[in-house]
Amino acid sequence: xxxxxxxxxxxxxxxxxxxxxxxxHAFVNLALGLAAITGIELVLVYLPFNTVFIFTVLLSLxxxxxxxxxxxxxxxxxxxxxxxxAFGTGMAIATGTFIALGFLFSRGNVDMxxxxxx
Amino acid sequence: xxxxxxxxxxxETTHAHEPQVLKPERSRLGLMRPDHGKSVIIDWLTTVDHxxxxxxxxxxxxxxxxxxxxxxxxxxxQLAFPENDLISAQRYNQLFTMHGTxxxxxxxxxxxxxxxxxLVPLQIGARDVAFPRINSFSLWGFVAGAIVIxxxxxxxxxxxxxxxxxxxxxAGMNDFVPAMGWFGYAPITGINFTGAGTDFWIMGLQIxxxxxxSAAMNFVVTIVNMRxxxxxxxxMPVFTWMTLVVSLLIVxxxxxxxxxxxxxxxxxxxxxxFFVVAGGGQPxxxxxxxxxxxxxxxxILVLPAMGIISEVLPTFSKKPLFGYSIxxxxxxxxxxxxxxxxxxxxxxxxxxxxxTAAFSLLTMAIxxxxxxxxxxxxxxxxGGRVRFSxxxxxxxxxxxxxxxxxxxxxxxxxxxxxxxxxDSYFVIAHFHYVAIGGIFLAVVAGIYFxxxxxxxKMWKGNLSTWVAIFSTVGLNVTFFPMHFLGLLGMPRRTxxxxxxxxxxxxxxxxxxxxxxxxxxxxxxxxDIIRCFRSxxxxxxxxxxARTLEWxxxxxxxxxxxxxxxIIPARDALWEHKYGPENRRITFxxxxxxxxxxxxxxxxxxxxxFGFIPLGLGMSLMQAGIPYMGYFAIFGLVLIGMGVALxxxxxxxxxxxxxxxxxx
Amino acid sequence: xxxxxxASHEDGHASLIxxxxxxxxxxxxxxxxxxxxxxxxxxxIYRKLYPESFEPTALFSLELTSFSTFxxxxxxxxxxxxxxxxxxxxxxxFRRNVIGVIFFGLIFLGCQVYEFAHFxxxxxxxxxxTFGSTFYMMTGTHGVHVAIGVFWLICMYFYSHTGKMDAxxxxxxxxxxxxxxxxxxxxxxxxxxxxxxxxxx
Ligand code: HEM
Ligand SMILES: [Cu+2]
Numbered sequence: 001x002x003x004x005x006x007x008x009x010x011x012x013x014x015x016x017x018x019x020x021x022x023x024x025h026a027f028v029n030l031a032l033g034l035a036a037i038t039g040i041e042l043v044l045v046y047l048p049f050n051t052v053f054i055f056t057v058l059l060s061l062x063x064x065x066x067x068x069x070x071x072x073x074x075x076x077x078x079x080x081x082x083x084x085x086a087f088g089t090g091m092a093i094a095t096g097t098f099i100a101l102g103f104l105f106s107r108g109n110v111d112m113x114x115x116x117x118x
Numbered sequence: 119x120x121x122x123x124x125x126x127x128x129x130e131t132t133h134a135h136e137p138q139v140l141k142p143e144r145s146r147l148g149l150m151r152p153d154h155g156k157s158v159i160i161d162w163l164t165t166v167d168h169x170x171x172x173x174x175x176x177x178x179x180x181x182x183x184x185x186x187x188x189x190x191x192x193x194x195x196q197l198a199f200p201e202n203d204l205i206s207a208q209r210y211n212q213l214f215t216m217h218g219t220x221x222x223x224x225x226x227x228x229x230x231x232x233x234x235x236x237l238v239p240l241q242i243g244a245r246d247v248a249f250p251r252i253n254s255f256s257l258w259g260f261v262a263g264a265i266v267i268x269x270x271x272x273x274x275x276x277x278x279x280x281x282x283x284x285x286x287x288x289a290g291m292n293d294f295v296p297a298m299g300w301f302g303y304a305p306i307t308g309i310n311f312t313g314a315g316t317d318f319w320i321m322g323l324q325i326x327x328x329x330x331x332s333a334a335m336n337f338v339v340t341i342v343n344m345r346x347x348x349x350x351x352x353x354m355p356v357f358t359w360m361t362l363v364v365s366l367l368i369v370x371x372x373x374x375x376x377x378x379x380x381x382x383x384x385x386x387x388x389x390x391x392f393f394v395v396a397g398g399g400q401p402x403x404x405x406x407x408x409x410x411x412x413x414x415x416x417x418i419l420v421l422p423a424m425g426i427i428s429e430v431l432p433t434f435s436k437k438p439l440f441g442y443s444i445x446x447x448x449x450x451x452x453x454x455x456x457x458x459x460x461x462x463x464x465x466x467x468x469x470x471x472x473x474t475a476a477f478s479l480l481t482m483a484i485x486x487x488x489x490x491x492x493x494x495x496x497x498x499x500x501g502g503r504v505r506f507s508x509x510x511x512x513x514x515x516x517x518x519x520x521x522x523x524x525x526x527x528x529x530x531x532x533x534x535x536x537x538x539x540x541d542s543y544f545v546i547a548h549f550h551y552v553a554i555g556g557i558f559l560a561v562v563a564g565i566y567f568x569x570x571x572x573x574x575k576m577w578k579g580n581l582s583t584w585v586a587i588f589s590t591v592g593l594n595v596t597f598f599p600m601h602f603l604g605l606l607g608m609p610r611r612t613x614x615x616x617x618x619x620x621x622x623x624x625x626x627x628x629x630x631x632x633x634x635x636x637x638x639x640x641x642x643x644x645d646i647i648r649c650f651r652s653x654x655x656x657x658x659x660x661x662x663a664r665t666l667e668w669x670x671x672x673x674x675x676x677x678x679x680x681x682x683x684i685i686p687a688r689d690a691l692w693e694h695k696y697g698p699e700n701r702r703i704t705f706x707x708x709x710x711x712x713x714x715x716x717x718x719x720x721x722x723x724x725x726x727f728g729f730i731p732l733g734l735g736m737s738l739m740q741a742g743i744p745y746m747g748y749f750a751i752f753g754l755v756l757i758g759m760g761v762a763l764x765x766x767x768x769x770x771x772x773x774x775x776x777x778x779x780x781x
Numbered sequence: 782x783x784x785x786x787x788a789s790h791e792d793g794h795a796s797l798i799x800x801x802x803x804x805x806x807x808x809x810x811x812x813x814x815x816x817x818x819x820x821x822x823x824x825x826i827y828r829k830l831y832p833e834s835f836e837p838t839a840l841f842s843l844e845l846t847s848f849s850t851f852x853x854x855x856x857x858x859x860x861x862x863x864x865x866x867x868x869x870x871x872x873x874x875f876r877r878n879v880i881g882v883i884f885f886g887l888i889f890l891g892c893q894v895y896e897f898a899h900f901x902x903x904x905x906x907x908x909x910x911t912f913g914s915t916f917y918m919m920t921g922t923h924g925v926h927v928a929i930g931v932f933w934l935i936c937m938y939f940y941s942h943t944g945k946m947d948a949x950x951x952x953x954x955x956x957x958x959x960x961x962x963x964x965x966x967x968x969x970x971x972x973x974x975x976x977x978x979x980x981x982x
Binding site: 020023024027028030031034035038039041042045046051054055058059061062065066069070072073074075079080082083086087088089090091093094095097098101102105107110 | 798799803804807808810811812813814815818819821822825826829830843844847850851854855857858860861862864865868869956959960963964966967970971973974975978979981982
Binding site for chain 3: 146248249331335336338339342343369370371372373374376377378380381384388389390391392397398399400403407765
């Protein structure tokens with residue numbers, strides 16, 4: 001983070017402005033990309049491709065969106081490593097836990113006759 | 119707790135020597151800030167001082183320790199003889215549920231929080247925590263949660279007197295106190311099976327969770343950001359390290375229970391099907407979500423204890439902690455692995471072969487870093503000049519007793535063995551060895567070690583030895599026989615038993631042990647009161663200790679350090695006292711700035727106070743008391759208002775210009 | 782330094798690695814991963830257990846959901862611009878962008894209210910079956926997050942008119958609000974794929 005922020009409101013040094021302008025371009029490109037990806041996803045689910053293929057593509061597209069927003073919009077790549085650690089630990093624990101949890105449930109363990117709700 | 123409060127010097131008295139007279143200012147809301155007031159009560163209610171907050175946590179937690187202890191004594195008395203009918207089965211359920219919940223959430227966690235609050239800023243050379251007002255919010259949130267959880271006792275008393283009956287969705291169920299075990303397994307928590315007690319439990323735990331989460335985030339930020347210059351991560355005292363690990367565990371483990379409790383609340387209040395079997399809900403999901411939180415929770419309880427021990431042992435062996443970095447590292451590994459073993463509480467539910475094997479192996483793996491720590495503690499003692507002062511006696515007790523609890527833990531990490539032990543008294547023996555033999559002894563060691571720092575008075579006499587003897591003998595007499603009871607097949611949570619199973623003698627011995635232990639705790643309370651009333655001045659460093667907190671006065675002044683210390687080495691004070699010249703603690707020049715103190719505030723108190731109407735309203739609504747929905751909404755409004763005004767009023771602050779400290 | 786600066790700045794501690802509030806927010810977001818992880822995995826687990834209990838494709842309107850996803854992504858974009866404007870000290874541009882974010886946030890909430898009303902009308906309620914319970918609770922919690930974010934930003938907007946904005950502190954405050962907003966957005970990215978799109982393949 002540059003020193004410039006510590007100045008009173010209207011003042012900003014040139015170099016700081018430059019880096020903000022650079023970020024601006026990154027943001028615009030990213031926004032366009034994200035919109036395009038959402039469009040692709042929407043079309044993709046209707047296409048008569050192999051399910052596994054579509055599934056994989058959807059997963060990677062949403063992963064890309066996810067990481068891109070974190071990295072650029074949320075400034076994580078411009079920021080200190082400790083923030084990545086703080087968030088990454090939570091993300092990693094959550095992912096690991098819930099993937100494991102998903103595997104622990106299987107239909108074989110359910111007594112369908114006991115359920116009267118539907 | 120009133121007597122402790124008045125005993126502690128208020129800021130006014132500590133600042134009597136200061137020339138300037140401080141006047142409260144107006145906040146951005148235009149209201150007077152409650153700074154520099156004359157009223158002691160207002161001062162404590164609005165305080166943002168981590169030391170006062172720590173003392174309040176400690177006092178309230180000790181109170182709940184006694185409450186939980188009395189509940190336990192009633193349980194043990196009921197079990198002393200076969201077919202005893204001192205209390206009904208229903209009352210028995212309430213007692214063991216509230217005993218577990220109280221001890222874990224209202225006694226041990228806040229006792230740990232008391233130490234975090236008091237010690238961490240002092241140990242890292244900070245003026246306060248990163249967010250003093252959030253700290254106050256956490257304290258009062260904890261109090262609100264405690265009140266909500268225990269409120270059922272009042273309704274229950276009214277019901278016994280014939281003054282109250284449920285008429286709402288839980289009509290006909292007269293259990294107004296939680297009665298489904300501290301882990302609240304579904305489906306007994308469902309609306310068809312339990313009364314308003316479950317609602318109190320849900321709302322109370324939810325509030326306690328919010329308080330713990332906010333406290334934990336606060337401490338992570340404090341430890342990462344507020345360290346004095348030179349206090350590198352690997353120079354921090356182990357206790358601070360363990361606080362960091364525990365806080366991260368809270369941050370990442372509590373959301374699971376928050377959601378699970380939310381789902382349960384929706385099941386009860388709004389007819390969802392998360393855990394309702396008839397609607398397709400899976401009770402087993404509750405078990406998973408609970409233990410995803412629950413296993414990290416047991417490490418949340420024990421890691422601070424390990425931190426305390428890692429401070430006490432080096433001090434009283436006059437040696438640095440053996441293998442500092444290994445101790446820190448294994449603490450972190452325990453924390454991380456703690457997320458990967460939750461299903462060892464569910465071996466007997468039939469997880470499938472692969473899952474059972476995996477969780478069994480991971481549970482065995484977690485014993486490795488635990489064992490490493492024990493070796494390091496023993497290594498610290500080895501060749502040291504050991505002094506058997508009170509804190510040391512309890513710490514040695516911890517090492518031994520905790521190890522015994524660890525052994526039975528490893529025994530039920532093996533799934534086939536656990537199939538025999540699960541839900542029997544063997545498990546009770548396991549976790550009471552880690553909880554009482556481990557955490558409780560460590561906390562007592564911590565009290566004996568740090569109370570002179572906290573209140574500035576030194577212990578008198580050697581009552582502590584008797585505390586140690588009675589509590590250690592008591593806990594072993596109580597819990598060792600439970601191993602046999604478990605293996606003889608006595609199930610846990612059974613309110614009475616028949617003659618002829620060979621359980622009678624063991625149970626009677628356990629009950630006698632419980633009274634011995636209780637007498638030990640009684641002596642502890644007596645000793646603490648004696649210390650408060652007639653202790654001699656403690657001086658800055660009564661134990662010839664090693665870490666930064668002992669450089670401050672006892673009790674430390676509001677601003678902790680007159681000037682920010684610069685830390686040259688690990689074990690800063692020890693190096694300062696006995697190390698080479700270049701390891702002296704020096705102080706930063708503040709250029710006449712003075713010390714910036716945060717202002718006190720009513721807002722955190724108001725915001726967390728709102729949890730009481732919210733929690734009680736939601737629960738009493740279930741019991742059918744009219745208008746309780748509005749009462750709950752009123753609570754929500756209060757919380758929202760408190761937070762909003764808190765944001766608007768601004769942190770404020772004032773400057774102090776104390777004279778320089780000398781160490 | 783103004784009196785609004787946090788104690789940490791006053792103390793000038795050397796180890797101040799990163800702004801306190803920012804670290805707090807990132808920790809909260811890390812914690813929120815577990816929070817939403819629990820909600821989403823509950824939904825997926827029940828979906829996997831009872832695939833035939835409910836057929837959401839008849840109910841879901843992918844067009845509407847894609848539209849709200851798009852709206853939320855664009856609001857994230859504007860939020861990034863608002864944060865960057867604040868760092869440059871351009872109050873006007875900050876206000877313009879924040880108004881945009883608030884507007885988009887309200888549209889998103891509107892879509893969600895419409896969606897819920899439509900679903901309830903079609904007979905899917907909280908207590909219909911596990912699908913109803915998990916779906917409403919998950920998307921509802923997300924909606925509450927969005928609503929809190931909108932409220933927060935509205936407060937910021939009005940605050941920017943009071944003239945009390947302090948260059949450094951307010952830039953951090955806006956950035957922290959922005960982090961929250963973006964997080965709400967990425968949670969939706971996951972929900973959009975894992976809850977909506979998947980049903981259609
Ligand atoms: C060496 C380390 C440890 C191992 C391997 C271990 C293992 C286990 C296992 C496998 C169980 C499940 C037993 C059953 O229900 O059949 C269990 C229960 C329990 N453990 Fe540990 N444990 C260890 C340390 C601790 C510590 C440090 C604490 C807490 C302070 C603790 C607290 C508990 C509690 C409270 C329960 C019982 C929960 C309940 O059913 O109500 N354990 N432990
Ligand atoms: Cu466990």
